[in-house]
Amino acid sequence: MPDPVLSIRDLVVEFKTEDGIVHAVDGVSYDLFPGETLGIVGESGSGKSVSTLALLGLIPQPPGRIVSGTAEFKGRDLLKLKKKELRRVRGNEVAMVFQDPMTSLNPVLTVGNQLGESIKTHYPDEKGDVIKQRVIDLLKLVGVPNAETRYAQYPHEFSGGMRQRAMIAMSITNSPALLIADEPTTALDVTIQAQVLEVLKRVQAETHAATILITHDLGIVAEMCDRVLVMYAGHIVESGDVETIFRSPRHPYTIGLMDSLPKLTEDEEWLRPITGSPPSLIDLPPGCPFHPRCFLAREKCRESNPPLEPVGGSAHLSACHFSDELIGHKSKFSQEAVA
Amino acid sequence: MTDSSISPRGSSPAQPTSPPAPGPDLPPPHAGGVEGTLEAGLQLKVRSQWSYARMRFFRHRLALIGLFGLIVIFGAGIFANYIAPGGFSAINLGNFQYLAHPSAKHIFGTDELGRDEFNRVIWGIRTSMEVGVFVAVVSSFIGMFVGAVAGFYGGWIDNLLMRITDLVLTLPALAILLTASALLGQGSQWRISAILVAFFWTGIARVVRGVYLSLREKEYVEAAKASGGGDMRLMFRHILPNTLGPIIVNGTLAVGTAILVEAALSFLSLGIKPPTPSLGGLINDGQANPQDWWLTVFPGITIVLIVLCVNFVGDGLRDALDPQQRRMRA
Numbered sequence: 001m002p003d004p005v006l007s008i009r010d011l012v013v014e015f016k017t018e019d020g021i022v023h024a025v026d027g028v029s030y031d032l033f034p035g036e037t038l039g040i041v042g043e044s045g046s047g048k049s050v051s052t053l054a055l056l057g058l059i060p061q062p063p064g065r066i067v068s069g070t071a072e073f074k075g076r077d078l079l080k081l082k083k084k085e086l087r088r089v090r091g092n093e094v095a096m097v098f099q100d101p102m103t104s105l106n107p108v109l110t111v112g113n114q115l116g117e118s119i120k121t122h123y124p125d126e127k128g129d130v131i132k133q134r135v136i137d138l139l140k141l142v143g144v145p146n147a148e149t150r151y152a153q154y155p156h157e158f159s160g161g162m163r164q165r166a167m168i169a170m171s172i173t174n175s176p177a178l179l180i181a182d183e184p185t186t187a188l189d190v191t192i193q194a195q196v197l198e199v200l201k202r203v204q205a206e207t208h209a210a211t212i213l214i215t216h217d218l219g220i221v222a223e224m225c226d227r228v229l230v231m232y233a234g235h236i237v238e239s240g241d242v243e244t245i246f247r248s249p250r251h252p253y254t255i256g257l258m259d260s261l262p263k264l265t266e267d268e269e270w271l272r273p274i275t276g277s278p279p280s281l282i283d284l285p286p287g288c289p290f291h292p293r294c295f296l297a298r299e300k301c302r303e304s305n306p307p308l309e310p311v312g313g314s315a316h317l318s319a320c321h322f323s324d325e326l327i328g329h330k331s332k333f334s335q336e337a338v339a
Numbered sequence: 340m341t342d343s344s345i346s347p348r349g350s351s352p353a354q355p356t357s358p359p360a361p362g363p364d365l366p367p368p369h370a371g372g373v374e375g376t377l378e379a380g381l382q383l384k385v386r387s388q389w390s391y392a393r394m395r396f397f398r399h400r401l402a403l404i405g406l407f408g409l410i411v412i413f414g415a416g417i418f419a420n421y422i423a424p425g426g427f428s429a430i431n432l433g434n435f436q437y438l439a440h441p442s443a444k445h446i447f448g449t450d451e452l453g454r455d456e457f458n459r460v461i462w463g464i465r466t467s468m469e470v471g472v473f474v475a476v477v478s479s480f481i482g483m484f485v486g487a488v489a490g491f492y493g494g495w496i497d498n499l500l501m502r503i504t505d506l507v508l509t510l511p512a513l514a515i516l517l518t519a520s521a522l523l524g525q526g527s528q529w530r531i532s533a534i535l536v537a538f539f540w541t542g543i544a545r546v547v548r549g550v551y552l553s554l555r556e557k558e559y560v561e562a563a564k565a566s567g568g569g570d571m572r573l574m575f576r577h578i579l580p581n582t583l584g585p586i587i588v589n590g591t592l593a594v595g596t597a598i599l600v601e602a603a604l605s606f607l608s609l610g611i612k613p614p615t616p617s618l619g620g621l622i623n624d625g626q627a628n629p630q631d632w633w634l635t636v637f638p639g640i641t642i643v644l645i646v647l648c649v650n651f652v653g654d655g656l657r658d659a660l661d662p663q664q665r666r667m668r669a
Binding site for chain 2 (some may be wrong): 056058087088089090091092095096098100103104105106107108109117118121122167170171173
């Protein structure tokens with residue numbers, strides 16, 4: 001296996017609030033390999049965004065605090081970089097695509113101008129017409145028609161899908177080695193979603209950037225990703241390659257997530273949600289954070305938090321005391337063909 | 340795999356905008372929000388926010404009247420040496436008349452030294468204008484900078500700068516101005532302006548700080564940060580253009596206020612040193628001869644007109660630059 005682009009170890013992020021300390025990310029470790037797409041799924045508040053925003057120093061400090069951990073990227077620890085050094089990494093070697101394209105573009109700057117900004121930020125000596133040409137090429141790459149005209153337009157003249165394309169173009173202006181897409185399609189309707197994902201794929205093929213795709217949509221994961229991390233309450237509960245996870249999930253939470261999706265092939269009266277609600281991150285239940293909602297929960301689960309351990313193949317990890325009992329468990333996905 | 344949450348994907352990433360119904364006689368699309376479709380058959384004029392603002396401004400009747408008034412009055416001030424070529428202290432010795440009533444020869448009459456009051460008002464406009472514009476521009480820049488830094492960084496920087504601002508605001512401006520003028524004596528218009536600037540920046544600083552406080556949390560600022568922008572770039576390249584509306588409006592209104600305050604000071608003979616005429620100073624001079632009404636009425640009317648026009652323009656700009664407002668005046 002090649003060396004990982006990004007190697008995160010024991011990342012712990014906390015937020016101080018009036019009610020207590022929120023353990024948003026609690027001991028997360030993972031590797032990201034060149035050219036691969038890693039999906040991070042989980043409910044709201046499971047720490048999937050925070051764990052990546054922390055890499056770029058984009059969590060507000062205070063109230064946020066990176067308690068411990070390392071994030072090795074190209075031989076440097078991102079978490080230990082000085083503000084100025086980190087700024088050189090942001091938007092250059094590591095870039096982000098944000099969730100809401102409607103609000104992530106500055107309303108008073110033309111789209112071309114904003115895309116050019118992110119080049120100028122890192123290459124202040126670049127000539128104006130070179131930048132312009134590059135921006136227009138990027139807009140063409142992400143499938144914005146009439147790129148020359150669009151260059152001079154303001155964000156309010158763009159539709160949602162076009163704006164997200166522009167955002168993607170902005171993130172790859174400096175050919176990043178790592179692209180983080182934080183729920184890039186959540187704010188878009190489904191037909192546009194598919195187009196934007198297509199653009200993301202094309203962009204990835206073009207730039208060979210390793211991609212982290214944060215989403216709560218398992219469909220997108222199945223469509224886009226090579227590997228997937230399932231997060232729950234700030235912990236990684238299961239990870240592995242997409243096919244393994246979808247065919248033979250080995251964590252009750254993953255199974256719950258998959259079962260909660262409606263199936264197209266059957267006539268279902270009711271959705272099957274995971275019972276209970278996500279735990280308060282201030283006051284996590286003792287032992288395994290998922291045990292109050294788990295159908296497998298026993299005494300042991302209340303007592304100790306299971307470590308993330310290999311199950312089956314070496315790349316498939318699950319954090320469950322009783323993951324062996326899930327061997328052969330049929331999730332809805334395993335009954336349907338994984339494309 | 341099949342999954343309901345993902346839609347059947349189109350084979351081509353087609354443009355999501357719906358093409359408009361073809362037809363040569365389509366009315367121009369309604370302002371704002373119309374997707375900029377540029378398909379053949381329909382040419383949509385691309386309008387920036389500024390051109391919307393300009394359109395709104397030029398449909399604001401009072402603002403246009405104000406703008407016209409300002410152009411005439413300030414134009415007279417700017418071209419004072421053509422309109423009143425003799426300067427403000429010229430005396431017609433050949434046909435010497437002092438305290439003459441307004442007439443065809445001296446349309447605003449003459450003062451007690453026989454100087455043409457019209458000339459003096461025109462030159463007074465120039466002085467007042469210099470004070471107003473200088474104060475507005477310089478205090479806008481100072482206020483903008485202070486407000487931007489305070490609002491962007493927040494925390495103790497914000498606290499420090501805003502307490503200083505509060506301190507300046509709590510000082511009784513007129514009393515300080517009177518004391519300063521009394522201590523320093525009457526001076527040139529530039530000295531008065533400098534003193535006024537020391538008080539005027541606070542209003543703009545507070546407005547700008549407020550805007551920055553809300554804008555720094557916007558996603559596009561976060562996005563700019565994520566693409567590597569430094570503090571200065573975020574502050575002045577990304578946020579500042581969003582605050583120009585309030586800054587322009589406040590700056591415009593400050594012109595009027597500065598002119599009024601200068602007039603008040605000069606009226607109390609604590610402002611600009613004679614013989615340089617200022618509008619307030621002219622009224623003060625006129626006081627000595629209350630029966631000769633033209634010496635107070637004409638400069639007085641001029642002040643009123645200037646401030647009124649400035650406020651009309653300011654209101655028009657406020658309406659035009661308000662980003663919430665997409666509505667067009669008919």
